[in-house]
Amino acid sequence: MISTPEAVLELSKTSNKILSENNPSKIRDFITVLIKNIFELNMPKKDPVLLLNGRIYKDIIEIRRSAYNILQRYQVGDKVLDEDKKFIEELFSYHPIALSKLSSMTNILIGIHRDGENETMCFMVEKQGEFADISYIKAIKGFLQHKEADAEQDALCQLQETKDKIITILIKVLKDNPLMIKHLTQQLQLFCPHRSADTKTIKFYMKNLLAITEKYPAISEYTISLSIEKFLEIEFESELDKLDNLMSEFINFLHKSYSPSIFRHILSVFKTHILTTYQTLYIQHIILNLCNFSSTNQELFLSLLIKEIYSLKQTSASSAYIISFLLVYPDLSIICIKHLLYFCLKISKKPLKIQHCKDVMKYLVFLLALKSEYLQEEMIRKKTEKLLKKYGLLKNMPLHEGVDYTEIIALAGYCGDLCFCTLYLPFHGDMPDFKLCSVYFSQNLLLTQHKKRKRCMSIDLPKEFFTRKRIFSIDETKIMDKNDCASSVTTVGS
DSSP states (O other): OOOSHHHHHHHHHHHHHHHHHTOHHHHHHHHHHHHHHHHOOOOOOOOOOEEETTEEESSHHHHHHHHHHHHHHSOTTOBOOHHHHHHHHHHHTTSTTHHHHHTTOOEEEEEEEEETTEEEEEEEEEETTEEEEEOHHHHHHHHHHHHHHHHHHHHHHHHHHHHHHHHHHHHHHHHHOGGGHHHHHHHHHHTOOOTTSOHHHHHHHHHHHHHHHHHOGGGHHHHHHHHHHHHHHHHHTTOHHHHHHHHHHHHHHHHHHOOHHHHHHHHHHIIIIIHHHOOOSSTTHHHHHHTTSOHHHHHHHHHHHHHHHHTTSSHHHHHHHHHHHHHHOGGGHHHHHHHHHHHHHHHTTSGGGHHHHHHHHHHHHHHHHHOGGGGGSHHHHHHHHHHHHHHOTTTTOEEETTOOOHHHHHHHTOOSOOEEEOOOOTTSOBOTTOSSGGGTSOSBOOTTOOOOOOOOSOOSOOGGGOOSSEEEETTTTEEEEGGGHHHHOOOTTO
């Protein structure tokens, strides 16, 4: 495998020679070689530098001997002083629970530790007149682990520099031979590690895959699809630490390389992969994060979901996403509620399709119960009352536990038993295991506490929603021709 600057230079010369020959077979083989070298995790072994208190030790035994000599140099009850104290303080900073052990520390002393019938000398920490023993052996183990991690990170950075140079060569070949993109995607799929691979291997693959995509955006749609497929596999295996690492790399890439076309690719993959799986807990938060970029993104996302409902596809899942999303972005609520009400009124007239109406209404009444101010609008109140009374939808309808449905029940005039459960709210899950992604995601999106968001300039759905020949007009509550849509568009704030 190529891992030295000299080998990379030789590879660059080979690429120039192959490109000059313009032989498709050789170019394909060369791309395969480049991909193999990019994704091979051939990390060089690097010994840790055991630097402690300004001195580099040759091995861990020497550090242990130094700590033991300090312990023997003092009598029980003596305070550790001067250079000895500096050495011990720095060593103890690597203790597994150093923060609790050393906080408010005033002195380090020599004490006696009881181990069964035996008594041994040990280091003691004095805090506010109280004493607690602290193990220098555990501190040395923590120190070694820390230094080994630093050495591994340095080796990984050095390796990544080499991989970046190979990626540059690959991009040059691809730009001169754009027809090789199909072969490239085949190789990317071939070298994709299995979901059971360790976090380091998969993260290394993801990092380099996204580095190639960043320099060659023509494969972004394929990359996004491949990445989300891998996320789904890992989420279903409940390997949350691995998923956290991969998604943080992915979202960092999206933030650096964001464009409207990338968001459209994300929406497309969301529709085909995430929405159809239903009840994912983590991956869908990528969409919520990207919707912070602009109100257009929010509208595009909602329009996709409403189209899914109107086409009778994924009505329950789409409704869950819409309502959970509206609790985060309430400015879009009125227009969406009216679209959903119209759908329910229309579909409820068809007995064979009444289940689609129920799927939407269980989430819609949840929102109206939670945000009763929406019922103050006469049109929403009347249409909701009509649906609930005429079709008796509250009977056997699953209602969200802990929400007050009193006003909805009164509106429906319902006197029967109620069925409570926990509704799936995709953007209101608890994500305590996600540490790296917490930079991008809220740890707890509570139903009653939302971060204040920038107000959208318009609450109307974008033109992409009006793809059919005939659509619903919110203002006139009737069916109208597509050409008349423009006249029904209204803007908030005018």
